[in-house]
Structure formats: structure tokens, C-alpha cells
Amino acid sequence: MLFESIIEAPLSYRMRPRNIVEILGQKHIIGKDTALYRMISNGHVPSILLYGEPGIGKTSIATAIAGTVEMPFISINATTAGKKEIEDAVVVAKTEGKLILFIDEVHRFNKAQQDYLLPHVERGLISLIGATTENPFHSVNPAIRSRCGQIKELKPLEKEDIKELINRALTDKERGLGHLQIEISEEAIDIISSSTKGDARSSMNVLEDVVMASKRSDNETIQIDIDLVRECVQNKGFSHDKDGDLHYSLLSCLQKSIRGSDVNAALHYLARLIEGGDLVSICRRLTVIAYEDISIAAPEVAVHTVSACQAVERLGLPEARIPLATIIVEQCLSPKTNSAYKALDLALEDIRKGNIGEIPHHLRDAHYSGAKYLGHGIGYKYPHDYPNGWVNQQYLPDALKNKKYFSPKQNGQEKHFSKVYDRLESLKKEGKN
Incomplete structure (x- = not known):
């Protein structure tokens, strides 16, 4: 079988960092000058929530932390794990003295799992590292957030970080592709590193696909064709989660x-x-x-x-x-304004506070027998009967008759509306029709 020497685990899995020194990017979270880096270097692992897009290093950071402090490490996914998996992790922690528990998709953690786990997190028996693609302030249970002293947002890796990872994979004989004779141009590496949008896992998957799809020469050299690289990149279809x-x-x-x-x-x-x-x-x-x-x-x-x-x-x-x-x-x-809906918001604020007043009698419905007896519609002035199509009369309730909600601006066509509005307000003050 072609390339039978390549071990079964995916390249992206094999090239995960083994300790915090090997972590690429995320220097704002775990760079050498950060508190988290120093804590872990000193053997202390706080409970952490990591969030960010898929493939940018949440699982890798968790495994690197475990590799640095050499503590037992268990990884579970909240969507598939049950209470038993949590119970088993607690047993390991009690046996070993302490444990790092990594929970992927932690926003899907159910109450039974949470209620059993959190007391052990509080006592320091378990260091919880939760990972989610969702904003934890929107999606993660507050009880879990409150136990995690560190809430960190990961950022997509820079192009140079991805290039370094690719070069590591190409030269690493133990975990990567270094045991193969691969000829790949800088242009090909640039295409992969530029097209995977800071996603380390995707870059490794593309690199592995390219190598597996390439031809071997007579001397067993794998020559990477640039068109093949472009094809593999296009086939990946890097899209974001529409609900994320x-x-x-x-x-x-x-x-x-x-x-x-x-x-x-x-x-x-x-x-x-x-x-x-x-x-x-x-x-x-x-x-x-x-x-x-x-x-x-x-x-x-x-x-x-x-x-x-x-x-x-x-x-x-x-x-x-x-x-x-x-x-x-x-x-x-186009010119911009928000004056119309802001005026409505002010009116809604009055309504919700109960500041409404009584509807003027001359504006009330008068299209039924008995309306005149109640005084409804009496004194109403029909604007179309007046030369300018406008007549000065009160429309707001007495309690709000001098209220002003609308404050026009001078942007674009709003200038015209502002002039009309100001003219009508002047006529009202002067008592003119």
C-alpha cells in the first residue's frame, strides 16, 4: 500500500503540542510573560474556560498543559458523556491525588453532570478545562463559569504560526512527515497557511491530503504539485457555523x-x-x-x-x-440617522411607565350612534377642509400636550423633514392654521 509507513493517527492529532513551550500563537493567553504560563510552569493548573472558533487550539492547549505538569488527563465531550464518565474521572482523581479533566463542548454540560462534578472542582481535586465554540458569557452555565478563574478567548493563528506548524510537520521524523522525502515549494506552503484561516487542524489535514494524493518519483521523492495544493484547499470548504x-x-x-x-x-x-x-x-x-x-x-x-x-x-x-x-x-x-426610531422608543418609554393621559374627546371614534351624546368627535377639525391641508389642533392627551419625542437631524433628506417639522411647531406656538 502506498505510504504504508505513515502511522494511523491523523497528522493534526500527532502534531499537537506536548507542552506549553510548543504551543503556537495564543501569546495573549499562554505566552511566556502571562500569569497562566507562570502558574503552569510552577505546577499549578487553575480551572479554565477556553472559547473560540474550531481548530485554533483549545484541545491542544489542554493537552499541552497536562504534558507540562505531568498530571493525569482525561478528555470527554459533553454531548456524548454521561454522569458515569464524570464519576470515573473522580475515582481517578482520588486515586492519583489530582486530575485535569478536559470537557469539550462544555456549554452542553447537563445539570446532573455539573452537580456531581463541581464540588470536586471547588475542593481542588479536579482542575477543569472547558472548551466551547460559543461565547461562554451567553451559553455556559453560570455555576461552571464561577468555578473557572480564567476565561480566555482564543484567536485564529497568524499565517506565520501556521507556516511554522507546517514546517514542523515536514521535518518531525517521530510525529510528522519528516521520515518521507517531500519536495514542497514555499508557494505551496503559503497557499495552505493563507487559506486555512488560522485553523491549525485544517492546515494539517490539507497538508496530509496533499502528501497522500501526490505522486512518488522513482527515487521515492514526493513532489508536491501546486495545482494539487489548490484543489485540496478548495475542497475543504472552510465555512463558519451559522448558529455560532x-x-x-x-x-x-x-x-x-x-x-x-x-x-x-x-x-x-x-x-x-x-x-x-x-x-x-x-x-x-x-x-x-x-x-x-x-x-x-x-x-x-x-x-x-x-x-x-x-x-x-x-x-x-x-x-x-x-x-x-x-x-x-x-x-x-448614504446619509445616516436614527431619529425616527429613537423618537418611538421615547414614546414607548412613556407608555410603559403609565404616562399616557386621557385620549382627547374630539379625536375619539364618532362613527356610531350615541357618540355625540358622549362628546366624542365634537370639535374635531378635518385637515383636508383647510387650504394648506393642515389645521392647528391638539392631538396628544392633556397630560402630554407639550411632549416632544422627535428631534430631527440635518442629514440628507432629513433636512427637508426637519424644516417641515420646525415650521409646523412654529405655527402651533403662534396659534395659526
């Missing part, structure tokens, strides 16, 4: 970039969201932006946005990117 924390952060970044009129940033986040494939979320957020951030400063943008979203629905990808790019640029470069 990253997805919602990207939507937030998109909106804030549009609100800040930064076309290039908005297009960047749009591109990342398109790669995720969730066109529904993109269109929903763009519709919100049209009314929340642009609104009456450029009312036509809302119409254009709805039309663009309808086109997206009909076209699908890849053509859907064209109307999306168009509307993103228009939204970015």
Missing part, C-alpha cells in the same frame, strides 16, 4: 461598518458572511440597517434594499453577490 457566536459577530461588524460609512470594511464582512452561505441572515440585517441607521435621511434606500433582497432570493449564489455588493455600497455612502 462568530456568525452573529460578523453580522454586527457588517452593520457597524455600514453605520460608520466604511465601504471596504462592510464588503469584507459581507464576503465572510457570503462564504458562510446564510443569505437569509444577511438580507434580514440589511433590511434592519435600512430603517435603523439610514431611515428618513434617505428613505429610498429602504425600497432599494427590499428590491435587492428580493433579487438575492431569486438569484441565489453566486449571482446573489452582485445585488448584495450594490446595496452594501449604497447603504455605506
Whole structure:
């Protein structure tokens, strides 16, 4: 069998760091100048929550910590483990004196598991290292968070970190591919390190796929073809979780970039969201932006946005990117205002506080017999009967008759609305029709 000398475990597994010195990236968490690095170097392992995207080192950091302090290490997944696995871990901890328990997908930990484990964590018998792709402040049980003195967000590895990992794998004869004669160009290494988005596991998987798919020469040299590298990278399809924390952060970044009129940033986040494939979320957020951030400063943008979203629905990808790019640029470069919905929020605040007053009698429904007897509709002035289509009369309840919710700004077409508003307010003060 070709390449039969390669051992069974995946390259990504074999190349995990054996101690904290071998950890690549994450210097903000476990660099040599951090408190966590010093604690572990001194043999103390605090309970930790690690969160971040898949493949950027959560499991690797846990195993490296265990390898550094040479403590017993048990790894479980909260989605498949039951209470018995926790009980077994506690038995090992009592036998060995202490234990590092790594729980992947810790946000899925159930109450029975938690209630049994946490007392042993509190007593220091078990050092808990939890890992999650979710934001722990949103998804992890507060009882678990409170026992973890360290909550650390991992960041995608830098391109240079990935390149170093690739070179380690190519030269390591014990765990990597160093026992094979591999000819690979710097360009090929660059493609892998640039295309895996800071995901160490994916970079190792691509490298292994490329090596396994390459031809051997007569002298057993494996020559890595650049087109093969590109094919293996494309086939991986690196996408983000549509229900994960990253997805919602990207939507937030998109909106804030549009609100800040930064076309290039908005297009960047749009591109990342398109790669995720969730066109529904993109269109929903763009519709919100049209009314929340642009609104009456450029009312036509809302119409254009709805039309663009309808086109997206009909076209699908890849053509859907064209109307999306168009509307993103228009939204970015349109004037912005939030005065309309902010005015409504002030009105809602009054209602929720009970500050409503009595509806004026002249505005009440008068389309029934007996309405006049109750005084409903009497004295109402019909604006269409007046030359300018406007008449000065009170519409708010007496308790709120001088209340002002709307404060127009001077952006785009809102300038026009502001002039009309100010003129009407002046006429009211003067008592004119």
C-alpha cells in the first residue's frame, strides 16, 4: 500500500503540542510573560474556560498543559458523556491525588453532570478545562463559569504560526512527515497557511491530503504539485457555523461598518458572511440597517434594499453577490440617522411607565350612534377642509400636550423633514392654521 509507513493517527492529532513551550500563537493567553504560563510552569493548573472558533487550539492547549505538569488527563465531550464518565474521572482523581479533566463542548454540560462534578472542582481535586465554540458569557452555565478563574478567548493563528506548524510537520521524523522525502515549494506552503484561516487542524489535514494524493518519483521523492495544493484547499470548504457566536459577530461588524460609512470594511464582512452561505441572515440585517441607521435621511434606500433582497432570493449564489455588493455600497455612502426610531422608543418609554393621559374627546371614534351624546368627535377639525391641508389642533392627551419625542437631524433628506417639522411647531406656538 502506498505510504504504508505513515502511522494511523491523523497528522493534526500527532502534531499537537506536548507542552506549553510548543504551543503556537495564543501569546495573549499562554505566552511566556502571562500569569497562566507562570502558574503552569510552577505546577499549578487553575480551572479554565477556553472559547473560540474550531481548530485554533483549545484541545491542544489542554493537552499541552497536562504534558507540562505531568498530571493525569482525561478528555470527554459533553454531548456524548454521561454522569458515569464524570464519576470515573473522580475515582481517578482520588486515586492519583489530582486530575485535569478536559470537557469539550462544555456549554452542553447537563445539570446532573455539573452537580456531581463541581464540588470536586471547588475542593481542588479536579482542575477543569472547558472548551466551547460559543461565547461562554451567553451559553455556559453560570455555576461552571464561577468555578473557572480564567476565561480566555482564543484567536485564529497568524499565517506565520501556521507556516511554522507546517514546517514542523515536514521535518518531525517521530510525529510528522519528516521520515518521507517531500519536495514542497514555499508557494505551496503559503497557499495552505493563507487559506486555512488560522485553523491549525485544517492546515494539517490539507497538508496530509496533499502528501497522500501526490505522486512518488522513482527515487521515492514526493513532489508536491501546486495545482494539487489548490484543489485540496478548495475542497475543504472552510465555512463558519451559522448558529455560532462568530456568525452573529460578523453580522454586527457588517452593520457597524455600514453605520460608520466604511465601504471596504462592510464588503469584507459581507464576503465572510457570503462564504458562510446564510443569505437569509444577511438580507434580514440589511433590511434592519435600512430603517435603523439610514431611515428618513434617505428613505429610498429602504425600497432599494427590499428590491435587492428580493433579487438575492431569486438569484441565489453566486449571482446573489452582485445585488448584495450594490446595496452594501449604497447603504455605506448614504446619509445616516436614527431619529425616527429613537423618537418611538421615547414614546414607548412613556407608555410603559403609565404616562399616557386621557385620549382627547374630539379625536375619539364618532362613527356610531350615541357618540355625540358622549362628546366624542365634537370639535374635531378635518385637515383636508383647510387650504394648506393642515389645521392647528391638539392631538396628544392633556397630560402630554407639550411632549416632544422627535428631534430631527440635518442629514440628507432629513433636512427637508426637519424644516417641515420646525415650521409646523412654529405655527402651533403662534396659534395659526
